[in-house]
């Protein structure tokens with residue numbers, strides 16, 4: 477025999493790895509929870525994994541070992557820790573995100589279960605059919621047996637000895653299954669379909685859809701494909717993508733027309749309005765060849781005006797800082813640029829007065845103007861709802877989702893944009909001007925939601 481260590485997201489997973497790699501003869505000896513993957517070798521952002529120590533047969537059986545049978549005290553302790561994970565079983569490594577996203581460090585007890593369904597996989601989804609189903613199948617309930625057993629792990633060479641070995645193995649299995657299966661003994665075994673759907677349900681949850689929404693979406697998905705297709709994760713994913721896509725309306729890029737085009741960027745402080753406007757200013761002037769000018773009514777923060785002036789200087793775009801409605805009106809009337817981009821100060825959505833100020837500027841304008849609400853993807857859904865509600869007073873035309881690079885899922889914004897019936901015009905994915913912006917595209921947004929973005 478030799479001893480090996482196997483790590484995995486949860487106990488089920490390490491047991492499955494053990495069986496797959498070393499067969500039924502492998503004997504689990506002990507397991508513990510260890511941290512791995514911390515930043516700079518610290519525990520910061522480290523995730524908890526299970527480390528199993530097991531005894532396995534050497535590939536080439538050595539007769540000398542068979543002679544000296546050693547007894548291993550196979551004690552299964554800490555049944556709490558040994559329980560199979562109640563969370564979505566270890567799905568294919570692909571569906572999901574690094575555990576740090578799925579299981580906040582603050583919720584370690586419960587987080588342990590969450591992390592299980594979200595093996596580190598990067599941003600790409602890969603649908604491995606040998607997922608949780610296999611793991612669960614290995615834990616069918618069996619009749620109870622003592623939780624502690626003493627075994628002789630070496631395989632006897634003689635024919636009649638093998639019977640005893642089988643028996644011992646059976647006992648080990650019983651001991652493990654008793655613990656693994658006790659919780660699930662009364663429960664209905666999960667169907668293949670449910671096992672396939674589970675990771676997608678988790679993805680929807682991560683996208684901030686509440687339980688009712690998850691049920692509705694999953695229900696629609698189930699209705700849209702055949703029973704047979706529910707066995708196929710790719711078909712489930714495709715159907716889910718189509719459903720999510722139907723929630724997304726895009727607005728298309730800013731287009732210069734015959735008339736003067738005025739675009740006003742609004743939204744809470746720090747979401748990236750000025751940066752986004754600079755990106756779009758650069759794209760429209762330098763790439764598209766339109767004449768662009770910047771106007772800022774962000775006169776509350778000198779630094780903000782300076783920031784815009786810096787961008788304008790580099791791109792050779794004229795910039796006007798206005799202090800009141802009259803100046804604003806006069807500036808708009810006098811400007812001959814194809815596209816006039818207006819930066820507003822970061823009024824808090826909690827401050828109705830400031831939003832009404834923006835509304836006054838907008839209402840005072842004699843030209844048609846496009847009002848774009850910028851919201852950061854890493855905003856809580858309830859806050860997003862407040863932002864949309866407050867800024868809807870300005871009658872927004874479209875939404876720019878900023879900072880998608882700072883979050884893993886953007887379903888929160890998609891859902892609220894749908895609720896307020898607002899199309900999405902752009903998505904920004906970094907601080908770099910002008911590169912980190914893309915025109916909103918439903919397929920790309922869905923990929924970001926599902927995990928392929």
Ligand SMILES: Nc1nc2c(ncn2[C@@H]2O[C@H](COP(=O)(O)OP(=O)(O)O)[C@@H](O)[C@H]2O)c(=O)[nH]1
Nearest residue numbers: 745746747748749750751822879904905906907
């Ligand atoms: N990671 C990331 N940071 C961004 C993005 N857009 C803007 N920022 C940063 O967010 C901060 C606030 O941006 P700013 O344009 O001043 O926000 P404003 O107050 O809404 O005008 C700055 O540090 C920007 O560089 C983005 O798409 N991703």
Ligand SMILES: [Mg+2]
Nearest residue numbers: 749750774780
């Ligand atoms: Mg600003």
